[in-house]
Structure formats: structure tokens, C-alpha cells
Amino acid sequence: MSNASAFREETRAWLAENCPDGARGDGQIPTGSTKIEINDPDVRLWLESMVDRGWTVPIWPEEYGGAGLSTEEYVILVEEMRRIDARPPLMGMGTGLIGPTLLEYGTDEQKARHLPPIARGEVAWCQGYSEPGAGSDLAGLSTRAVLKGDEFVINGQKIWTSGAQHADWMFCLVRTDPDAPKHEGISFVLLTMDQPGVTVKPIKLISGNSPFCETFFDDAVARKDDLVGELNKGWTVGKRLLQHERSGMSSLVGNRERDPGKSLQEVAREYVGESADGCIDDPAIRQQVITHNLNSQAFRLTQRRTVQESQDGNTPGPATSIFKMYGTELQQEKSDLMCRLRGFGGYGWTGDDFPKDAREWTRTFLSTRAASIYSGSNEIQRNIIAKRVLGLPD
Numbered sequence: 461m462s463n464a465s466a467f468r469e470e471t472r473a474w475l476a477e478n479c480p481d482g483a484r485g486d487g488q489i490p491t492g493s494t495k496i497e498i499n500d501p502d503v504r505l506w507l508e509s510m511v512d513r514g515w516t517v518p519i520w521p522e523e524y525g526g527a528g529l530s531t532e533e534y535v536i537l538v539e540e541m542r543r544i545d546a547r548p549p550l551m552g553m554g555t556g557l558i559g560p561t562l563l564e565y566g567t568d569e570q571k572a573r574h575l576p577p578i579a580r581g582e583v584a585w586c587q588g589y590s591e592p593g594a595g596s597d598l599a600g601l602s603t604r605a606v607l608k609g610d611e612f613v614i615n616g617q618k619i620w621t622s623g624a625q626h627a628d629w630m631f632c633l634v635r636t637d638p639d640a641p642k643h644e645g646i647s648f649v650l651l652t653m654d655q656p657g658v659t660v661k662p663i664k665l666i667s668g669n670s671p672f673c674e675t676f677f678d679d680a681v682a683r684k685d686d687l688v689g690e691l692n693k694g695w696t697v698g699k700r701l702l703q704h705e706r707s708g709m710s711s712l713v714g715n716r717e718r719d720p721g722k723s724l725q726e727v728a729r730e731y732v733g734e735s736a737d738g739c740i741d742d743p744a745i746r747q748q749v750i751t752h753n754l755n756s757q758a759f760r761l762t763q764r765r766t767v768q769e770s771q772d773g774n775t776p777g778p779a780t781s782i783f784k785m786y787g788t789e790l791q792q793e794k795s796d797l798m799c800r801l802r803g804f805g806g807y808g809w810t811g812d813d814f815p816k817d818a819r820e821w822t823r824t825f826l827s828t829r830a831a832s833i834y835s836g837s838n839e840i841q842r843n844i845i846a847k848r849v850l851g852l853p854d
Contacts, residue, residue: 467533471540478509484545491552492577493584493626507581510549517555517579520563524571525579535764553585553623554578558631558650561701565648565689574629574650586653587705588618588632588675589698595620596837598633599642599695603677605634605649607691610684612636612649614657614677620834624660624673627653632682633698636691648694648701651682666826702836703780722817724749724797731801748797756790759783778848785841788831795825 482502490498490507498504510516513527518534520526529537541548559578562571577583594600603616614634624630630651637645653660657680662670689697722730725740728749733741740746763783798821799806807822808814814822832838846852 464532464536468536468540471537472543474513475540475544475546478506479541479544479546480505482506483547483549485547487547489547489551490549490581491584491623491626492550492554492581492628493552493623494582494628495584495626506547507549511580514579516550516581517559520559520575520579524563524575550581553587553627553631554583557587557701557704558585560704561631561697562688564700565697567685569685570650570688583628584623584626585629585631586621586624586627586673586675587701588621588630590620591617592619596840598698599646601633601635601646603632603634604638605636605647605682607636607684612647612682612684612687614649614651614680614682616677618675618677619672620663621660621673621675622671622834624653624675625662625670629653630658630675631688631701633694636694640692643695645692646694646698647691648688648697649682650686650688651680655680657681665830669823669827703778724752724794724801727798727801731803731805745801752790752793752797756794759786759790778844781836781841781844782849784836785838785845788828788838791828791831795821795828799825 480502482500483506488498488500488503490496490503498507507516511525514520514522514525515527515537517524517526518529518537519531520528522528555578559575562574566574578585588603589598589601591601591603593602603614603618605612605614607613612634614632616634618632621630630653632649632651633646634649635645636647639645651658657678659676659678661674661676663672663674664670665672688694728740728745732745735741740749766779766783802818802821805814805818808819809822810819836844847854
């Protein structure tokens, strides 16, 4: 038996014995936030069991709470979890964004202090990048940080800070040299959210949710030893983190596509009808559904190939922009199809006249409109692909 086969067999047996029913299918996935309670004992047990195994962050080194799995083993673990419909034990910006960034750019002291609590699900993080005057032009940010003794004193404002109302810590881009060219003079710092100088105000969206916030800094402080990378060289660190955000290993391998209610094919058959041989009755609609499903499968296979080519388990470089751009377009296309297939019934907001899954897809449709803007707009992704992947001139 090969090493991979033995690992799969061992993993399958362990998951069957240790993954409780309450951690399978839809349900809560912890983020590590100290402000969100885990109410289901099965979810708590699943998190604790995976922490002990090092499988909340499987490819991280064991010294920081991981299991040191190879890329091949990581893929096997995810496949076996999907096979039994097990939810990830932990998700968030800690495991997916700042953790991998600290592994690359953090000091030994920073790694030892910040990574184990992330792996144990004891802390949640948020991202302080965009500002009211610096969204797509992120390097135009103006939030100032002045070094005074052993602390940076921070003043300014961030916006679209996802999950800031539940976060314990923030990783933040700040301007530390206002006289330098805008891509220089930026530093990457870490700061606690529970301090007097930080104020968070949620922003309600048209989808009815409030995942985004405004964050205000009034003499907030970050420790000098929580500067990641060099002073005034934070743009390099910030760009690398965005690559983890767009398509880190956790998203290339670990994301499961979970849809509210029925599948695209089921909705098409229900609202358009089906022929005697079980096909969607309208040939034009049938072609749209087939094309979308083929493109989605090709996208997933491309992601899988990228993972297999990444022997060291690291996030790919500029090519991640391809995944962000095309993945966003697939999300928007699917939510649009799901609503249009239902006709008038596909745009219901409340009331028993609209099925629950239809109402959820209305909200999904509205939410996905923002997907081509956040994490770098699709126009920015195309520029990155042109310059850094295809090598085209400016």
C-alpha cells in the first residue's frame, strides 16, 4: 500500500469515528471570534478534536499548531471530509489570510505569539485595507501611524472591514512616511480591536446583511513588535496577503460549494419543465445550464491542478487573480440564473408566497453583485493578469 493510500485509509477511519453528526451538513463554522458563541456541543467537540490533530491548519508546521501535511495529504484530507459532508472545523481571515502571511513574513516571535491561537480557534481577525478615498487605488491610503517609543499611534479610517464587529485583531496597512511615493512609506501592522481608540460601525447592504463595517482610529495603538516586515515596506506584505485572499490553499482546496435549497438543474426542471427523457425542456435554458456546469467543473479542475503543482503548499503568485476574476463571474452567473429561472418568483424578499430557497437566492444574487468589487475589482484582476501573468506592457 502506498503512503498516500495508507494516509487516506487512516484519515477515513479517524473522521468516521471523530466527526459528530452536528458537524456534518449545513451549520455553524467557527471563526475563532471570542464574541461569537459556539452553541452546538458537536461543533465545539469537532473543533477541539481537529485542533488536537493539527487539522484546523493542516499544512502549517506542527510547532505553530498545524500537522505539517504535504499538499497531497492535504488534498486527501479535504476529499475525505467532503465524502462524509463534514464542515471545516474553523474558517476565517486568521487561517486563510494573516496566518499564511505571517508564515512567510513574520518574525519567529510573531509566529510563536500569533499562530498557535489562530490554529486553536481562539482569535478572529479582520482586514484594514480599503479607505473612503482609497478603494481600488489602495496605495493611496492615508491612515497615519506615527512611531512613539514602543508603539505606533494610528489615526484615520478604514471601510468595508469584513467582520470587524466580531474580530479580536486587525491586520492593517498604514502610512508611516507621508513624504514617500505612495507605494512606499506604507507599513503593515497588527493591532487589537478591543481598545479605546478603535470604533466599529456596521454597514447594512441591500442583501439585508451587515458583513462590512467602517472602522475609525483615534489614537489607536499597535505594538512596535507587531510591525510585519520592514518599516515603510508594507506594500510587499500587503500584496502577498491579497494573493492568499484571492486564492490561498484553503480556498483552492478547502472551499465547498454549498447552495441554499435545490440545484440549478432541479430548479430548471421545476420551472421550465422536462421532456420525456428527463432533459430540461427548453433547449436554450438547457444549454445555459450545461455551459455553466461545464465551466464550473473546468474551474474546479484547474484549481486542483494548481494545488497539485504546488509541492510546497504555498499560495500561487499573480495567477491567483485568474481564480478571483473567473470565480466571481461564475458566482454571479449562477445566482442570476437561479433567480431568472423562477421568473417573478425568483425575486421575492419575504412572505410565504416565495419558497425559502428562492428568498435565499434573491439575497445571494444581491450579495454576489459586490463580489466583482471586493478583494480587488475584476478590472484590477485583469490588469494584474495582463502585466504579471501574460507579461504585457503597461
